[in-house]
Amino acid sequence: MTPLAHAQAQAESSPTWWPPGSLVLRLMLVAMLAVAVSGVLSAWLASRASEREAIRRVVGxxxxxxxxxxxxxxxxxxxxxxxxxxxxxxxxxxxxxxxxxxxxxxxxxxxxxxxxxxxxxxxxxxxxxxxxxxxxxxxxxxxxxxxxxxxxxxxxxxxxxxxxxxxxxxxxxxxxxxxxxxxxxxxxxxxxxxxxxxxxxxxxxxxxxxxxxxxxxxxxxxxxxxxxxxxxxxxxxxxxxxxxxxxxxxxxxxxxxxxxxxxxxxxxxxxxxxxxxxxxxxxxxxxxxxxxxxxxAPLEGAQRNAWWLAAAVMAASMALLAAFMVWMAQPLERLCHSALQLAHGVRSDAIQWPRATGEVGTLVKVFEGQVQQSAQQHQQRAQLEGQLQAILDNASVGIVITRQGILEVVGRQACQMLGYCDEELHGRPARTLYASDADYQRLGERVQDAFRAHGAFDEDVCFMRKDGSPVWARVQGRGVRADDMAGGTVWILEDMTAAREAQQQQDWAAVHDPLTQLCNRDAFVQRMGVLLAERSARARTPGTATVDAAAAGSEGDGVMLFLDLDHFTVVNDVAGHDAGDDVLRHVARLVESQVRQIGWAARLGGDEFAVVLPGCSLTRGQVVAEQLRAAVQAWEPSYQGRSFTLGVSIGLVVLDASLQDVPSVLYAADMACYDAKRAGRNRVETRHASQAAASGRMPLGPV
The missing domain is CATH 3.30.450.20 (PAS domain)
Known part of the structure; x- marks a missing residue:
């Protein structure tokens, strides 16, 4: 018989009398000791008083x-x-x-x-x-x-x-x-x-x-x-x-x-x-x-008789007291038994709570309230678990939650990416997903360094499928609770195998920055040129002008963001260039994760980045720019035992019809970023092409 079935059977056949528990037994022992001590003390005081009275009479x-x-x-x-x-x-x-x-x-x-x-x-x-x-x-x-x-x-x-x-x-x-x-x-x-x-x-x-x-x-x-x-x-x-x-x-x-x-x-x-x-x-x-x-001597004989009588009275009193305490403790014992049944999983409707007043009655009300609250929490937990399972089953990325090196939650996308069936990875060691102990140990050291420096992890990691084949994924990790890493870590996995294979091609290295893996300046100029050319071609095609105007009114002409890190040189001077390179890699990851669904990013050089949001309205572009600024400001990297505070100045320019070539776009965005620097840094400034032309700084030809 299982413990639950045994507890259910006990609940259905509860006796009418319960033996006292340890607390009641200790109280009974204390009460009996008190009766014994008080009886002995009273008898001794009475004996002493009678002796003194007898001596007083003899003296008189x-x-x-x-x-x-x-x-x-x-x-x-x-x-x-x-x-x-x-x-x-x-x-x-x-x-x-x-x-x-x-x-x-x-x-x-x-x-x-x-x-x-x-x-x-x-x-x-x-x-x-x-x-x-x-x-x-x-x-x-x-x-x-x-x-x-x-x-x-x-x-x-x-x-x-x-x-x-x-x-x-x-x-x-x-x-x-x-x-x-x-x-x-x-x-x-x-x-x-x-x-x-x-x-x-x-x-x-x-x-x-x-x-x-x-x-x-x-x-x-x-x-x-x-x-x-x-x-x-x-x-x-x-x-x-x-x-x-x-x-x-x-x-x-x-x-x-x-x-x-x-x-x-x-x-x-x-x-x-x-x-x-x-x-x-x-x-x-x-x-x-x-x-x-x-x-x-006669008095001592009388005292001995009195002592025996007192002992008999004390014994009778202790027996009556014990019986009375056992009777009084029955509601408490029934409450303890009911609480144990509840702890063993007996249904709350099958538990017979004692009907009592005083402290036991108050405890019964508290237990009943706790049972109701527990039922509500259980229902809410079931709903949350259902919602979480729905998220895990329908998320476009893989989601994994680990604690103390154990895979506690693994989403469906993560299981498919790694070649496992649903729930097959649940409860298994994280080491299962790596080719060797050395790979697992090296990655653990990188994760610890990243959490110490950034409070998060964002890198490409090579896992091993169930069939032994490698799979590359971009892994982003954060603690379930930021102040307690022992509470578990949430990992987001995005399959990067195809992108990793593309990186192996010779032409990929020619158009990507080796440090940040973003598009380099040449690739930015090429892609921006293609974007501007396509827009010009649509504008010259008869019958599409009206459509393009309507689209521009609903979606926008698109925007470009020019990002320049504030106080970046402080990190290089104090913590060294390796720390500076780590900052650039992390900022590149942060920017890419923010704009991946609506645009693309590039590193223009040094600590300057560009973000292109095609078809984005000015209002939407300003919101994205503010999100990027807040994300960089909230990040406080730590190197060599010292924390650093960074900021970013962002210049925003609308890709309207007045900007026909890439140099014009870069120049307008650079001027907007210059306005942000001059206004106090760590802010977003917006410029239109007409403003640059009015200032006399708009170039007339390619730069």
Whole structure:
């Protein structure tokens, strides 16, 4: 099956659905990538936002928690101080001098004494009056130096104090509260002190750290870093610098020398979230240290579920998007299929163009318009081809069109001249028409030189017929497009075999110019004399005068043109005589091709030419003269890389009855050409015999 038949069969059985093409597939891929990227980016942004929100909530919760714990511990300290103040108010100055009364008061008289684990009372001179431990009196020498120092500082400062941690072991660790005893007029009479064990209910009970959490630790420590409360009992009285997460935060806090404030602060680290708040009076700090990874584990699980859900949604969205794009692309795919059918030669009436709106609808209209325009162009091309074929079949000369050395068009006259049948030479190499490769190569070089110099070719060429016999033809060649020789060349062939054989005769050389192949001056005088004699004979024959007058009125007496090239010497002086001879040959060819059908031409000598147009009217002669002048002016030869501009001065004389001999005709035409030279050159001037006679320059006899 041929491609055309296959395409026709496809057009008759077109499916209702077409798979997407490469463009649609690429668009689908881009759209899916966009959906995937946007989905991943949205999920990532949502995950980051949820993570930041979770951390923000943890930070707020922890900050609030340590602030509450700091206030709670501060209230416990304040409550202990109030209890101690109640005890101090019950001690009178007389009791300081009566140890027994003071002992009775502390054991039985004041219930508030039971709040403390131990109590001490000292006089202003520092003498310890009572040292009561768990309800038992002990010797003053057993008092811890740190406790004794706290009593002295209270006596000297006169202000309540909360001591630092006292005791080197965890079971003995305690905190001492002091309260000055004053008279009513203000002087310090002594000091009373109460101590609470570190983990007593009134200070830091073990239940404060409950419930214990693996992902978080609540720690109370002093400004110096001593741990007072920790979920791990082994860490009590240790240094907070060794705590994971809390150590670096505490070190930076010390470097910044910040005061112990009740307001909480939180630091977020890669692995920990640390919140701290302080108690100004005892200079303690409460810290909550949370493992961020452990706390974010539930969130990460939720995020993983969200990622899977997002992936499922993206997959469903991409599938729906692909299906929608395939559905939307159906008009475009049908349009592509219809365009391919049109390219494969399917009849336009058999193609089913899709009905659509938007861009596809616009393209359909454009394609339909192109189809109509193509049909019109095809019809016009068929008409032009028919006209061209008619010209080729009926032209009196042979016409050949070549491109890149191939015979593309060969007219009937050219085929008959070369001995071939019609269309037999079409598509064959031009080399077929020559006897040898050397002849073809030499002619090609001459053609290139002529095109470079003149933009055209005009010479006699010897071809080889199909039967091997030679045939001479005058060949004129020009480019199909003057500015692009690669576009092809048009050749006009005129059979010159008979003329070439005549040139071989001895008498032909005697009457023709060897350079231009035109008639020489002697032949011109002879032919002009014959023309004038025939006209005189007709005029003397009775009964022909009236006929000749009527013919002269309709056709004219005939005219002669005298041509003299302008600026010809410039070509000889600059480019040399070979270039000058080439110019004369080309001008001779140009003149002969213009007047061959209505007259003849001759070279009178040098750069002077004569053109005789028998039976031509003055008006027609002036038109021909102007055509010759314009043709010479339009030609710009090029030699040795330089272009030259030529012109021609033309003198026109009417061959009326007053001109009876050749010298008179030549003289009148020469004077008309002289008038053209004097008027500025490159122009046509007309003279009648009466004008020459009036000027006194008309010769009376032969010249």
């Amino acid at each position: 919760q922890q900050t609030e928690e340590v602030e509450v714990m700091a206030r709670l511990l501060a209230s416990k300290i304040e409550q202990s101080q109030k209890v101690l103040r109640t005890v101090a108010e019950g001690i009178t100055p007389e009791m300081l001098n009566s140890p027994s009364s003071l002992e009775w008061l502390l054991r039985q008289g004041l219930p508030a004494v039971q709040f403390f684990d131990s109590m001490q009372v000292a006089r202003p001179d520092g003498e310890l009056r009572v040292n009561l431990h768990s309800g038992r009196l002990e010797d003053a020498a057993n008092l811890d130096p740190a406790e004794r120092d706290a009593l002295r500082r209270t006596l000297s400062g006169g202000k309540p104090l909360v001591s630092e941690l006292v005791g080197g072991r965890t079971a003995e660790a305690r905190v001492m509260f002091t309260m000055p005893l004053r008279r009513e007029d203000g002087p310090v009479l002594g000091v009373v002190a109460g101590a609470l064990k570190l983990h007593s209910q009134g200070l830091l009970p073990p239940s404060m750290t409950l419930p214990a959490r693996d992902d978080s630790r609540l720690i109370v420590f002093t400004r110096e870093g001593t741990i007072l409360s920790h979920p791990d009992p082994l860490r009590l009285l240790g240094n907070v610098r060794d705590e994971a997460g809390l150590g670096p935060v505490y070190a930076r806090w010390l470097q910044q020398a910040q005061p112990v404030a009740g307001r909480g602060t939180t630091v977020v680290q890669p692995a920990h979230i640390v919140s701290m708040a302080g108690m100004p009076l005892p200079q303690w700090l409460v810290a909550r240290v949370s493992d961020s990874r452990a706390m974010m």
